[in-house]
Amino acid sequence: MSGLAIALRIPRRDFVLDVDLRLPADGITAIFGPSGSGKTTLLRGVAGLERPERARVVIGDAAWEDSERGLVLPTHRRPLGYVFQEASLFDHLDVAGNLRFARKRSGSAAPLEPLLDLLGIASLLHRRPHELSGGERQRVAIARALATQPRILLLDEPLAAVDLARRREILPWLEKLRDELEIPMLYVTHSGDEVARLADHLVLLEGGRVRASGPLAETLARVDLAAVPGEEAGALLGGTLVERDARWQLAQVRFAGGTLWIADPGLPMGQAVRVRVLARDVSLALQPPAASSIQNVLACTVRAIAPGAHPSQALVQLACGESLLLARVTARAVDALGLAEGVPVLAQVKSAALVA
Numbered sequence: 001m002s003g004l005a006i007a008l009r010i011p012r013r014d015f016v017l018d019v020d021l022r023l024p025a026d027g028i029t030a031i032f033g034p035s036g037s038g039k040t041t042l043l044r045g046v047a048g049l050e051r052p053e054r055a056r057v058v059i060g061d062a063a064w065e066d067s068e069r070g071l072v073l074p075t076h077r078r079p080l081g082y083v084f085q086e087a088s089l090f091d092h093l094d095v096a097g098n099l100r101f102a103r104k105r106s107g108s109a110a111p112l113e114p115l116l117d118l119l120g121i122a123s124l125l126h127r128r129p130h131e132l133s134g135g136e137r138q139r140v141a142i143a144r145a146l147a148t149q150p151r152i153l154l155l156d157e158p159l160a161a162v163d164l165a166r167r168r169e170i171l172p173w174l175e176k177l178r179d180e181l182e183i184p185m186l187y188v189t190h191s192g193d194e195v196a197r198l199a200d201h202l203v204l205l206e207g208g209r210v211r212a213s214g215p216l217a218e219t220l221a222r223v224d225l226a227a228v229p230g231e232e233a234g235a236l237l238g239g240t241l242v243e244r245d246a247r248w249q250l251a252q253v254r255f256a257g258g259t260l261w262i263a264d265p266g267l268p269m270g271q272a273v274r275v276r277v278l279a280r281d282v283s284l285a286l287q288p289p290a291a292s293s294i295q296n297v298l299a300c301t302v303r304a305i306a307p308g309a310h311p312s313q314a315l316v317q318l319a320c321g322e323s324l325l326l327a328r329v330t331a332r333a334v335d336a337l338g339l340a341e342g343v344p345v346l347a348q349v350k351s352a353a354l355v356a
């Protein structure tokens with residue numbers, strides 16, 4: 001399926017959502033932004049629950065709305081799954097009943113078994129919603145949304161009402177969905193951790209406008225954004241665990257552009273992982289350090305330099321092979337080292353952590 005085109009202009013009394021997005025046809029697109037930036041309004045617009053002044057919503061090869069052509073499919077004719085903060089399951093039906101109801105209403109004949117496996121809920125089929133934990137309820141709510149065989153899954157802060165322990169429990173299931181489902185997911189969240197862990201693509205909303213939209217790692221490493229609002233500036237590296245140093249409890253991650261030692265997470269070798277490297281944990285040198293406590297030194301090239309949050313600081317974007325890193329250094333260091341676009345440097349990474 002080709003990608004998604006979502007252009008919406010939805011004016012309200014004190015607020016206008018005005019977006020024009022092209023998004024990938026699979027994986028998770030995180031919709032991130034401060035409270036009131038229009039995240040929920042965007043999802044509701046895709047679902048046909050708003051009355052836009054102008055709209056074009058195309059999901060793959062299906063146009064759901066095009067104001068230029070006078071096309072507006074009502075919500076019930078848009079094959080989508082919608083998962084909210086609080087799972088709104090029918091309490092008079094057990095889990096199996098909830099799933100069957102959704103499947104029947106959508107006219108889908110697909111078997112439910114694959115969904116039970118996908119979300120690990122086969123053992124819960126005969127429980128009523130009030131007999132489920134918050135995390136289990138959300139997994140059932142997702143399964144119910146998928147039982148309608150949607151072309152897109154809309155998730156509005158699905159973990160916001162779930163406590164930290166339950167969140168840890170449900171995140172691997174969301175990763176599995178991301179990797180196995182063939183439909184796109186739009187995932188609204190306030191949590192930088194969820195973005196880092198789950199997203200493939202990031203849309204940053206601010207005041208109803210798109211501040212940035214792009215592949216996750218590339219967007220997080222943009223110096224002009226400085227940081228995802230409310231989050232510390234840092235880069236995200238996707239890699240694979242390749243080696244373990246049992247004596248020192250370290251594990252090596254190989255990514256496009258080098259390797260990094262991290263605290264051994266105890267995961268099997270070959271496992272795909274994401275590693276977050278904060279800008280403040282990266283320092284720069286022109287020569288290899290003679291004796292240093294820093295174990296991770298990467299050969300990179302300066303790609304861009306932008307002022308930091310304080311005039312004394314600068315944020316430096318580095319290309320390390322095909323990967324991007326950010327380093328926060330003083331403006332004086334930029335001057336003293338003669339840092340400029342194209343200058344080769346050694347990035348000393350003081351700390352890198354698995355996103356978990």
Ligand SMILES: Nc1ncnc2c1ncn2[C@@H]1O[C@H](COP(=O)(O)OP(=O)(O)OP(=O)(O)O)[C@@H](O)[C@H]1O
Nearest residue numbers: 012013014015033034035036037038039040041042
């Ligand atoms: N039914 C409504 N009528 C009028 N204004 C509304 C309505 N719903 C939301 N708004 C306003 O629209 C703007 C965007 O709201 P929206 O819920 O989309 O933001 P959000 O980014 O999802 O926020 P949050 O993270 O707090 O859920 C806000 O200014 C909000 O006050």
